[in-house]
Amino acid sequence: MSYLTQYPGVGPKTAACVAMFTLGRDDIFPVDTHIYRVGKRLGWVPTTRTREQAQEDLESLIPNPLHYPMHLLMIRHGREVCSAQVPRCEACKLADLGCPSAKSNQTAGHSSQRRTVHDGSGDAMINPKRLDQKKDIQDETEHKET
Numbered sequence: 001m002s003y004l005t006q007y008p009g010v011g012p013k014t015a016a017c018v019a020m021f022t023l024g025r026d027d028i029f030p031v032d033t034h035i036y037r038v039g040k041r042l043g044w045v046p047t048t049r050t051r052e053q054a055q056e057d058l059e060s061l062i063p064n065p066l067h068y069p070m071h072l073l074m075i076r077h078g079r080e081v082c083s084a085q086v087p088r089c090e091a092c093k094l095a096d097l098g099c100p101s102a103k104s105n106q107t108a109g110h111s112s113q114r115r116t117v118h119d120g121s122g123d124a125m126i127n128p129k130r131l132d133q134k135k136d137i138q139d140e141t142e143h144k145e146t
């Protein structure tokens with residue numbers, strides 16, 4: 001990794017992507033802005049952690065054989081459902097599975113109201129170590145609407 005980051009314009013995320021996609025390293029988990037946000041909302045990454053620290057957290061939390069598919073799924077989930085400004089919790093299956101940041105549907109007439117984003121200090125109800133099949137991941141990230 002340090003070999004790659006010595007080149008101008010190559011940061012930790014780019015180096016990690018090269019390691020995963022080009023070199024086939026399954027011990028690496030690149031963290032982009034979508035993965036960083038989704039990881040924090042799911043309680044997998046404490047909000048005080050930097051993106052580089054989040055990479056360490058997710059590398060140890062998610063089993064190596066799942067790094068590649070989880071990387072792709074978390075980016076897609078962040079783009080299509082768990083967006084930065086207005087996450088579509090009402091269309092997200094992870095809300096039913098205990099996402100600690102799922103916005104509340106309890107306040108009638110205020111469907112856009114969100115709960116306070118989970119600070120990662122408690123136990124995340126969705127445990128990636130229990131997801132040992134690709135199908136499980138796809139099922140858990142599948143949303144109700146497209």
Ligand code: SF4
Nearest residue numbers: 082087089092095099
């Ligand atoms: S329930 Fe909401 S906050 Fe949680 S992962 Fe889904 S869209 Fe994101």
